[in-house]
Amino acid sequence: MDTLFEPKLQACFSTLFTFDFSDTECLSLVISKTLSIGIFLGSLAVKLPQILKIFSAGSGEGVSISFHILESVGHAINVVYNLRRGNPVLTYGEAFTIFVQDCIILFLLFQFSKKSVYAVFTVGGLLGLAYSAYYFVDPSLLDSLQWSVTAIFAASKVPQILSNFKNGHTGQLSFLTWFLNVAGSSARVFTTMTEVKDDTAILYGHLTGFSLNVIILLQILFFWQATNKATSKEKKD
Template identity: 35%
Template structure:
């Protein structure tokens, strides 16, 4: 009975097809570019998946510590939530594997929490609870068989415009305030690096130019916010008020 090499089984399951395993470990051709791209895409995909588990936690923790959501745009959060939900609903409607959209659930939960905290620290706790309840109700409806496929497709098509508008609103808020308020630099830079990685993985794994373009546009928007974080690094509400 042939024994299975645990290392080989692990590599084939998570990082490369068997043809690449043979190319690397039988032919010792580690410079074979097509397989290098496949392995890099797999590594980035795993990194993105793990990153989504914690990408917004620094933002949530910063809000809880400061007990303030100053500088964060609720409208921007709503548009981001719409974009993320649209992609998740589209994948579920097409019966894509959970691996293709499962990480999105963590983004949704974290974004929903940020939206609630913005309302809560703004003195509108009841509105924040209503926001969460209404969203959960709408999501249940969207993932049910009652929702036509056209709705899921339309939401998916609206992803990029929603992300662009949402990020521009946040950027305008930062510019108007002269600081980034309680915006978490850690979360901003994790989102930026993650969006750059998605450009490569979408091009490598899907070959869909429209999807890749969407990822590139998202990266540019995230770069704008990251640039503002660096620009306003030593500026905050107290600093601005003192300057005025």
């Protein structure tokens, strides 16, 4: 939030309040900041529909554990990298809130699969990873880790995509959560290109995430009827 009212942005607001929209750079910056605020606020509950759906069903059917573990790792690296680079908080704040919600989902998935002890080790390991990366990892290695986020996000979502095709349905995946993921990731691509456009590692990571989010959202729509049949059968059993 410290960069929300930076001098350049204040000057842009002054220009736009006079209805002078000729300065496209100012206009892009204001739009980017507005989107970033929206992304952050939306991220506070982006996974809430998924959490509630798993909790109410008492099952994590169709929800990939490996996806949430890998996504958590990717977001942890993303937060640490941006913190140490001093990037505007609003350009990555959602990574932290999604990380926390992923940890909650992992706990529920392990809880409903009667493997509660795994939840403790998994969540504890993720927190330990973030702490170690922030305090002990060399800056040059941290750059390499940020580049790996693109591969991590791909590796996290591909198993979920393949599992959906294999099952012929999307189980307990929440349409609202994935719709918000697509909306948020598309907006984040724009804000990254506007505010941290020189950092291609971050940009490629967001582009990859957006593309894979779209695929999963399309799967939810395509398998909608099959999913309803599969989940109804599970409730009867």
